[in-house]
Amino acid sequence: MAITVGAINACRGFSDPARAPKIMEGIRRMDADVVAVPEMFNAAGDVFDPDFVHRLGYHQLHAIQYEDATPHPSVEQHIGLLSRIPVKVSAARLATRNCLYAEIEDPEGGSIFGLAEHSDDRSEDYRVAMVDSFGDQIAHGPLDQVDFDFGDLNSTHGGDMWSRILTSGFVRARARSINNPRVYSLATRLIAMNEGRALESRKRLGFHDADARHRGTKGIFQLDHILVRGGVIATDFKRHKVKGTDHRGITARLQRVS
Numbered sequence: 001m002a003i004t005v006g007a008i009n010a011c012r013g014f015s016d017p018a019r020a021p022k023i024m025e026g027i028r029r030m031d032a033d034v035v036a037v038p039e040m041f042n043a044a045g046d047v048f049d050p051d052f053v054h055r056l057g058y059h060q061l062h063a064i065q066y067e068d069a070t071p072h073p074s075v076e077q078h079i080g081l082l083s084r085i086p087v088k089v090s091a092a093r094l095a096t097r098n099c100l101y102a103e104i105e106d107p108e109g110g111s112i113f114g115l116a117e118h119s120d121d122r123s124e125d126y127r128v129a130m131v132d133s134f135g136d137q138i139a140h141g142p143l144d145q146v147d148f149d150f151g152d153l154n155s156t157h158g159g160d161m162w163s164r165i166l167t168s169g170f171v172r173a174r175a176r177s178i179n180n181p182r183v184y185s186l187a188t189r190l191i192a193m194n195e196g197r198a199l200e201s202r203k204r205l206g207f208h209d210a211d212a213r214h215r216g217t218k219g220i221f222q223l224d225h226i227l228v229r230g231g232v233i234a235t236d237f238k239r240h241k242v243k244g245t246d247h248r249g250i251t252a253r254l255q256r257v258s
Contacts, residue, residue, distance in 0.1 A: 001106035001256060003085065005114065006032030007224050008242055008249035009152040014052065014080075015042040019244035024056055026242030030249045033085045034104060038118030038152040040080035058082040062089040062100055068120070069096035079151070081116050092143060095133035096126060099151075101143060112232060112256060113145045119154045119198065121189055127155055127198035135205050147232040148254060149207060152224050152247065157214050158196020162221070166194045193223065202227060210234035210252040217248045224250050231258035 008027060013019040014037075027035060040063060041047065053061045063080040066072070081089055081100045092101040092115060099117040106112070115134070120126040137143035156163055165171060175187040199209075207227035217224035217239065224247055228234045232254055240249035 001104075001108060001110070001112065002253055003034065003104060003112065003255075004032045004236075004251055004253050005034045005036075005148065005150055005226060006030045006240075006249055006251040007036040007038070007116075007150045007152065007226065008240075009038045009118070009218075009224060009245060009247040010040050011245045011247070012039050012042045013244045014040050015044075015046040015048060016244075017048045020048045020052065022244030023242060024052065026240060026244070026249055027056060027082070030240050030242075030251050032251045033083065034087060034102065034114070035082040036100070036116035036151040037080040037082060038116075039078070041078045043077045045078060053082065056082065058084045060084075060087060060089075062102075064091055064098050064100060066097045066118070072120075072122070079116060079118050092137070093133075094130040094137075096120065097130065101146075106256075110256065112147050112254060114148045114150060115143065115146050117149065117151045117153070119152065121154045121193075123189070124155070124192040124195050124197050127153070128201055131198050131201040131205070135201070138205060147228065147230055147256070148234075149202065149227040150225065153198065154193055154223050155198040156194050156196060156222050157199050157209070158194055160214070163194040163196065166191050190221075193221065199225075206230060210237045211239075211250070215239060217250060218246060224248070226250055226252045228252075228254065232256050 013023045060083045086105045088103040178184040206229040210226040234252040236253040
């Protein structure tokens with residue numbers, strides 16, 4: 001079985017009548033069988049069009065609130081999963097936040113299992129804790145079968161030029177001296193996203209990135225990922241410009257080879 005999976009952070013756009021049609025057009029062009037949509041709705045779960053799933057050409061929508069253990073100051077409250085092929089979806093919880101676990105059925109037998117997630121943007125420690133929980137559930141259940149992990153992971157691989165600059169002692173010290181609370185929050189969170197610890201922990205679980213070039217999905221930073229492991233390979237990775245959100249959409253073709 002070969003399927004195309006995708007991810008796009010909608011920045012709560014499906015609750016916004018002005019932005020939703022633009023995001024929908026972007027998702028149509030992505031042309032994925034299964035799409036993870038972090039930040040799908042606003043905090044109230046408002047939906048701009050009750051029939052939008054079918055208008056997009058999909059058959060199923062599953063969505064869940066994050067239910068963060070420590071309430072998030074923003075309105076990042078829902079992750080959704082769209083599918084136009086048979087899929088069984090259940091809730092999963094990684095440490096402090098809910099995700100969606102999907103079993104994609106192969107008509108010829110067998111399944112491919114994926115986890116749609118939006119890692120907490122507040123700190124790398126939060127994200128590492130989510131990965132630690134992930135690893136524990138892979139080892140001991142209930143997530144013992146996971147072939148791919150996709151969504152907005154809010155982490156880069158680290159180690160490139162920009163990551164080295166942002167995580168340098170000089171830049172960290174400058175960030176700590178910022179007086180504007182909003183700018184301080186943005187700067188310190190961006191620095192943490194470039195530490196690379198959370199994705200390094202995922203590598204130890206056997207995952208590797210479908211985009212070997214680690215290209216940016218929010219500006220120059222690769223925060224959105226499709227990760228695969230085990231007997232599943234990823235080909236034809238693409239980035240997609242999507243109006244109505246500040247993230248790029250991503251897609252890859254997945255196939256089980258063993």
